[in-house]
Amino acid sequence: MTALPVLKPGDTVGVLGGGQLGRMLALAAAELGLNCHIYAPESHSCAFDVVRDKTCAPYEDEAALARFADAVNVVTYEFENIPAATAKFLRSRKPVLPNPDALEIVQDRLTEKEFVTKLGIGTAGFVAVDSLEGLQTAVSTLGTPSILKTRRMGYDGKGQASIKTPTDTAEAWDAIGRAPAILEQFVRFEGEVSVVAARNAAGEVVAFEPAENLHRDHILHRTRVPAQIPGALAGQAGVTAGKIAAALDYIGVLAVEMFVVDDGGKLRLLVNEIAPRVHNSGHWTIDGATASQFEQHIRAVAGWPLAKPRRLGRVEMVNLIGDEVNDWRKYLAEPGACLHIYGKGEARPGRKMGHVTYVFPE
16 A cells, blocks of 8 residues: 555545445535545445546446546545455555455454454354354354344345244245355343544544434434443443554544443443444434544545544434435424435435434533
8 A cells, every 4th residue: 555645625535435425425525625536336326416526337347446546545435345356456556544454354244253352342142154054053052042144245134134943044044145144142232332433544543422323123213422321331432442443453434333231230332343434323423513423534534633523412313214304394394403315316115315413402
C-alpha cells in the first residue's frame, strides 16, 4: 500500500458500494468540502444520486477498477461484502481504508469469532460446520436451542436457521443452502447494544456511547441512546470496541454488536458481530450528536483529526422498513421528527427505505 495521504478540501474519496450508507458518506464528505466517487455494479444505486462522479461496473472489472483508482485519492467501502480480491487490487494503486486484511477477517463469521476470542473477549459458543454430519456433531456439543449461520454473506437474519431440537438439523442444513457455516449457542440476553467507534492512523479511538437496539423480524427497528445499562458496562463496551479496532489495525468507523447477559446476577457483554463500516445503529448520530458517524469515517480515511462528538439529548432512531416509508407526510408534520429517505424507489418488504430520528431533552 502507498503512504497514507492527508486529503485537502476538493480531494476525492472513492466509495465501494452504492447503498444508503454510501449515500450518507457522500453527504457527510460534501459538508467537509470533499468529493465522493461511488463505485457500484447496480445502475439504480441510491448513492449515485448525490455525487458528481460514479462508476457502474462489476467488482471484478479490473479495467474499471483501475480507472476508478486513478480518479480518487483514497478508497473506502460502505458494506463488508465487497470481494476481498477487489479491495486488494485497489490497494496496489491507492490506499484502501479500512485495510483489506480486516475486511477479510470480518467477512467470515468463523474467522471473526476466532479473532475475537483470541483477544480474550467473550462470545457465544461456536463450532465450524461443513456438512450435515458435522452439524449433528456440533449440535451434540453445543446443545439446543442453537443457531446455524452461513459463514459469509449473511445480514438482517438472512443465511440463518434456528435449531430447536436435534431433529431439526437436516431441515436447517437445507435452509442455508448447505453452505459452509457456523453453529452458535443460543444466548438468552437481557438486551443488545452496539458501539460505533472511529480509529485513525495515529491509533486514536473515539467511540460514541453504546446504543440500545431493538429488532423486529431480525431487522433493526429502533435504536435508543443512552442504552439502559450500568455506566461501568457502557465503559467496558467502548473499551472492547477500541481493542478490536486496534487489533485489526483499523482506520475508519466500525460497529461492534454485543449481547448483555445476566451471569448469576452480574451483567456482562458477549460480542455478537463486528461490522467493518458505518452502521445502521449509528444513524442517530446525524441529528443527535455534534458530529455523525459518517463525518467521523470521512475524517479518519482523509487523515484528518477525529471529532470529539457530544450527544445533544436523549435520542431515538426508528427505521422505516418497506412501505412504512409511505408515511413520510406524517413524519414531516411531526414536531421534532428528523426524516431521512434514502431514495431507493420500490418499497419492498424488509427493505430499509429511510429512518426517523427524535432528540429529546434530558
